[in-house]
Amino acid sequence: MTETGRPRVVVVGAGFGGLWSVRSLxxxxxxxxxxxxxxxxxxxxxxxxxxxxxxxxxxxxxxxRKILRGQENARFRMAEVEDVDLxxxxxxxxxxxxxxxxxxxxxxxxxxxxxxxxxxxHAYPLKEIEEGIALRNHVLERFEExxxxxxxxxRRRMLRFVIVGGGPTGVEYAGALAELIQGPxxxxxxxxxxxxxSVLLVEALDRLLAAMPEKLGRYAGRRLxxxxxxxxxxxxxxxxxxxxxxxxxxxxxxxxxxxWTGGVRGDPDAGRWGLPTGDGGRVRVNDDLTVPGHPEVQxxxxxxxxxxxxxxxxxxxxxxxxxxxxxxxxxxxQIEGRPPEAFRYDDPGMLAVIGRNHGVAHVFGRAxxxxxxxxxxxxxxxxxxxxxxxxxxxxxxxxxxxxSYERVVRLILPIxxxxxxxxxxxxxxxxxx
Amino acid sequence: MTETGRPRVVVVGAGFGGLWSVRSLxxxxxxxxxxxxxxxxxxxxxxxxxxxxxxxxxxxxxxxRKILRGQENARFRMAEVEDVDLxxxxxxxxxxxxxxxxxxxxxxxxxxxxxxxxxxxHAYPLKEIEEGIALRNHVLERFEExxxxxxxxxRRRMLRFVIVGGGPTGVEYAGALAELIQGPxxxxxxxxxxxxxSVLLVEALDRLLAAMPEKLGRYAGRRLxxxxxxxxxxxxxxxxxxxxxxxxxxxxxxxxxxxWTGGVRGDPDAGRWGLPTGDGGRVRVNDDLTVPGHPEVQxxxxxxxxxxxxxxxxxxxxxxxxxxxxxxxxxxxQIEGRPPEAFRYDDPGMLAVIGRNHGVAHVFGRAxxxxxxxxxxxxxxxxxxxxxxxxxxxxxxxxxxxxSYERVVRLILPIxxxxxxxxxxxxxxxxxx
Numbered sequence: 001m002t003e004t005g006r007p008r009v010v011v012v013g014a015g016f017g018g019l020w021s022v023r024s025l026x027x028x029x030x031x032x033x034x035x036x037x038x039x040x041x042x043x044x045x046x047x048x049x050x051x052x053x054x055x056x057x058x059x060x061x062x063x064x065r066k067i068l069r070g071q072e073n074a075r076f077r078m079a080e081v082e083d084v085d086l087x088x089x090x091x092x093x094x095x096x097x098x099x100x101x102x103x104x105x106x107x108x109x110x111x112x113x114x115x116x117x118x119x120x121x122h123a124y125p126l127k128e129i130e131e132g133i134a135l136r137n138h139v140l141e142r143f144e145e146x147x148x149x150x151x152x153x154x155r156r157r158m159l160r161f162v163i164v165g166g167g168p169t170g171v172e173y174a175g176a177l178a179e180l181i182q183g184p185x186x187x188x189x190x191x192x193x194x195x196x197x198s199v200l201l202v203e204a205l206d207r208l209l210a211a212m213p214e215k216l217g218r219y220a221g222r223r224l225x226x227x228x229x230x231x232x233x234x235x236x237x238x239x240x241x242x243x244x245x246x247x248x249x250x251x252x253x254x255x256x257x258x259x260w261t262g263g264v265r266g267d268p269d270a271g272r273w274g275l276p277t278g279d280g281g282r283v284r285v286n287d288d289l290t291v292p293g294h295p296e297v298q299x300x301x302x303x304x305x306x307x308x309x310x311x312x313x314x315x316x317x318x319x320x321x322x323x324x325x326x327x328x329x330x331x332x333x334q335i336e337g338r339p340p341e342a343f344r345y346d347d348p349g350m351l352a353v354i355g356r357n358h359g360v361a362h363v364f365g366r367a368x369x370x371x372x373x374x375x376x377x378x379x380x381x382x383x384x385x386x387x388x389x390x391x392x393x394x395x396x397x398x399x400x401x402x403x404s405y406e407r408v409v410r411l412i413l414p415i416x417x418x419x420x421x422x423x424x425x426x427x428x429x430x431x432x433x
Numbered sequence: 434m435t436e437t438g439r440p441r442v443v444v445v446g447a448g449f450g451g452l453w454s455v456r457s458l459x460x461x462x463x464x465x466x467x468x469x470x471x472x473x474x475x476x477x478x479x480x481x482x483x484x485x486x487x488x489x490x491x492x493x494x495x496x497x498r499k500i501l502r503g504q505e506n507a508r509f510r511m512a513e514v515e516d517v518d519l520x521x522x523x524x525x526x527x528x529x530x531x532x533x534x535x536x537x538x539x540x541x542x543x544x545x546x547x548x549x550x551x552x553x554x555h556a557y558p559l560k561e562i563e564e565g566i567a568l569r570n571h572v573l574e575r576f577e578e579x580x581x582x583x584x585x586x587x588r589r590r591m592l593r594f595v596i597v598g599g600g601p602t603g604v605e606y607a608g609a610l611a612e613l614i615q616g617p618x619x620x621x622x623x624x625x626x627x628x629x630x631s632v633l634l635v636e637a638l639d640r641l642l643a644a645m646p647e648k649l650g651r652y653a654g655r656r657l658x659x660x661x662x663x664x665x666x667x668x669x670x671x672x673x674x675x676x677x678x679x680x681x682x683x684x685x686x687x688x689x690x691x692x693w694t695g696g697v698r699g700d701p702d703a704g705r706w707g708l709p710t711g712d713g714g715r716v717r718v719n720d721d722l723t724v725p726g727h728p729e730v731q732x733x734x735x736x737x738x739x740x741x742x743x744x745x746x747x748x749x750x751x752x753x754x755x756x757x758x759x760x761x762x763x764x765x766x767q768i769e770g771r772p773p774e775a776f777r778y779d780d781p782g783m784l785a786v787i788g789r790n791h792g793v794a795h796v797f798g799r800a801x802x803x804x805x806x807x808x809x810x811x812x813x814x815x816x817x818x819x820x821x822x823x824x825x826x827x828x829x830x831x832x833x834x835x836x837s838y839e840r841v842v843r844l845i846l847p848i849x850x851x852x853x854x855x856x857x858x859x860x861x862x863x864x865x866x
Binding site: 063393409 | 833
């Protein structure tokens, strides 16, 4: 109970799952406290476009406080959650304890390197906005470095980009990177020999887009091949070094850039907080999303180990949104003295784009490819972006890229200021780590 | 001479001075090499809007290679210049030597702390894009931190923003910050007591905007006062600490944020390279912009210690642009066997905005204030921004802010990724410093 005499719902994580929980509680008789270590919600499906110099961070990130402005019963606190005590029903964030009557955990997932040697140190993950920016900086820097280099072998290493993982993120990033290189960068670097540039997509399974019908994976592979991407399926990455990568077929390739889209797992914090985790680090939940023995705790989104018909749910936005809305309904039911209800995922399908004008879609029970899939992807992603202005600017950027064959965000911005208090990360505890 | 048999002109710095030199040499019989440590040109007059969450970096930064794409005789290299050897006529950049027939130095200026204790360590300078981003992050973080804090004294310290320097940058940033706080942030933080927030503008001289007619400085002071800014003229900063600032009138104020716009000086590298520097670290030049004894070396922009009628030129874009164009003309003259020509600055006036709808202008020999000055500022800055798309997006952002009383870029983006190679600054040598 809070000062208002209403039950307190604490929601951890302002991703799709957490945010939709909060919004669905808008007219419930509760006080909602949303915690996140960032002050913004990230539109993850477009994160790869940050890494491909296509969008600015502001265009896929939206201030949480702005989203919640109209919601009387919700408060936000930007804080890192350090601990959850299920027995005492408290959450500790930035050294302060908050008690809850209901808890919705939505801390999402993290890159998973499956113990591949050197991957955690040397590969570029693509799970956070700052990682997208770091990847963009790194890719553009490699071209500047290659323009200064005399040794063709060194240039080939600098200009070899290895993307690990043939899921939607890997496929979409490979396509966007190939287009960035063939378009804007080849015009920016007229002296560059394009034969020295290579983009590889490596997938351990024997086909791309394993979560989609086989014909879509084949189409994606063909399209990427046409765009000059060297697609290698059935090949795993065995070791990542600072300047090379070793594959399971014995190949060792000199490269400065390994992009890791090869796996995700539930936020490892959940295990440390004493929650029961299963496959892929996801929290084992009942069929109503509650944690066994704790009907007041629900887990939604990527972190939720909910299984339907024997399968894990995909770690995608629609699943998180549906679970977030469901968790809010369950909180209302429990407040009214009714038991939580079982969750059922309504699969809206999956989409991916492969460069300009080409996409794959598995929706309405149909699998189709090409321009129609691309257009559908475009419309759905624009419609789902939060905020009218973001939508407009993203549309403008895409339209500009489309008609001009340009890329908008071609800046190498230093990650850290060279001086002043910002350089020491004084402001933000986690930036100093 | 280069392989083409044409003289090589090396231009160091892609700011206004350097870039306009290069562009003015477009149809000259020379090979131009432009060096800069960044791959973009920065539109400095709007840098303060990055720090005030008003614009994205892409909107005031433009890729150099894109600008030079149409210019056959120009090449760009992203490289840090380490040394200039005037006798051997070489420049060393990133370990490689380049010889020149003509050299145009345009490395600009740097923040100058006048030996104020603690300023270099604790104050936020506003001279580079990454410093603008660090300042934005820091300001927004202070509000998030204050929202978590119980102690009113601590909150007042977190929410006190001290801006040092009453020139255009200090005045414009103070106005933009006051508006950010009164508008979007006070709506984002409904629980915040606005009486705990304070913005101070401290100027050692006895009035603001000393380079403009006195009536404009008085107007700016009144306007800022109406916006809630505590303007203190005739007061110098004596010491900056991590959590306080000490002024010359004996006041000591607890604060986490001191923004330094209090002074600039010529890039200190010039002195290390053996160039003769004078007041404010600017390189002493002849009346034709050449370095004494070195007619093949010219210095333009903030770095140039050119004096006209006994006065230093202001360190502003129009001076740099005119000098850059003049230096290009001088190179042509020398190639044709004629001596370099004396430079004469044609003063187009100065402008500054103080928040919404208000500005000061000293142009066409007239000093005026208010809406007309604001509108003139808006039109001139939009017209001067490089790139049609940038102009459009900046206009869109401003229009959006204007009609919605919002701020577009309200994200706290970590300065450094928490993991992966980006966290170690592997990619960029200077980022690791």
